[in-house]
Amino acid sequence: MVIKLDNISKKYENSNFNLEKISFEINTKEVIGIVGRNGTGKSTILKMINGLIPYDNGHIIYKNEEIKNMSEEKLREMRKNVVYIFQNFNLLEGETVFYHLSLIYKLNKQKINKIKIDEILDFMGIKHLKNTTCRKLSGGQQQKVAIAMAILQNPEVLLCDEISSALDINSEKEIYNLLIKLKETTDISIVIISHNLTVLKNFCDKVIVIEDSTIKEIITPKKSETLDYDKDYFNNVKEFLLNG
Ligand SMILES: Nc1ncnc2c1ncn2[C@@H]1O[C@H](COP(=O)(O)OP(=O)(O)OP(=O)(O)O)[C@@H](O)[C@H]1O
Numbered sequence: 001m002v003i004k005l006d007n008i009s010k011k012y013e014n015s016n017f018n019l020e021k022i023s024f025e026i027n028t029k030e031v032i033g034i035v036g037r038n039g040t041g042k043s044t045i046l047k048m049i050n051g052l053i054p055y056d057n058g059h060i061i062y063k064n065e066e067i068k069n070m071s072e073e074k075l076r077e078m079r080k081n082v083v084y085i086f087q088n089f090n091l092l093e094g095e096t097v098f099y100h101l102s103l104i105y106k107l108n109k110q111k112i113n114k115i116k117i118d119e120i121l122d123f124m125g126i127k128h129l130k131n132t133t134c135r136k137l138s139g140g141q142q143q144k145v146a147i148a149m150a151i152l153q154n155p156e157v158l159l160c161d162e163i164s165s166a167l168d169i170n171s172e173k174e175i176y177n178l179l180i181k182l183k184e185t186t187d188i189s190i191v192i193i194s195h196n197l198t199v200l201k202n203f204c205d206k207v208i209v210i211e212d213s214t215i216k217e218i219i220t221p222k223k224s225e226t227l228d229y230d231k232d233y234f235n236n237v238k239e240f241l242l243n244g
């Protein structure tokens, strides 16, 4: 087990929002989905795991340490291993792909490892875009840069907050295939917040459903045996449009 959440509760000041009894484990090499309506607290859960916002009660344990008790320095160290890719992550429009990856080294006051950067760009299939300025990239390409920045740090856990919500079905498929390739070639654990049930069904080992301020159920999805992603997507849309 990499991270354990035990009976977490969270309220925001001056808000009716209330999250309670959130308990689950993130195990090595596991892909976990989180689904729920807008405003149910999905991003809040990832931010609490990443020590970006405090929780009121309960425990979040990473390597035998309570996140809440970590010093700023400890939190910074933890965030190299538990990397949160933000919902609506923005790249610097005027800077190149290479600049963004080198930024990770600069922020950590490390020497830039150009070989490692090339390896990651190759892995993500965007090596040809290395010297391209980010304003010239498509949404899917920008998202790949954001993921490349995250995995450059060899994280143990990747927290993905709706990283594909603005992408078309093929770009989305590419992104998740890359995440699966990452899972198969490393010991990484991945948490995915997504509203796309097809993604959750086919990529996740377990899916946490948030409703009425808590975890309604943790479901082990049955993967489609012959996955035709586009057809599945169509059926999903059709079912949704036709059912009340
Ligand atoms: N810093 C904050 N202060 C007060 N309320 C907040 C704060 N951040 C979030 N909220 C509220 O807490 C609730 C949960 O927000 P959160 O972003 O976790 O939801 P979410 O499930 O990720 O939603 P979405 O699907 O729209 O991304 C929302 O009602 C939101 O308005």
Ligand SMILES: [Mg+2]
Pocket: 042, 043, 044, 087, 161
């Ligand atoms: Mg959110």
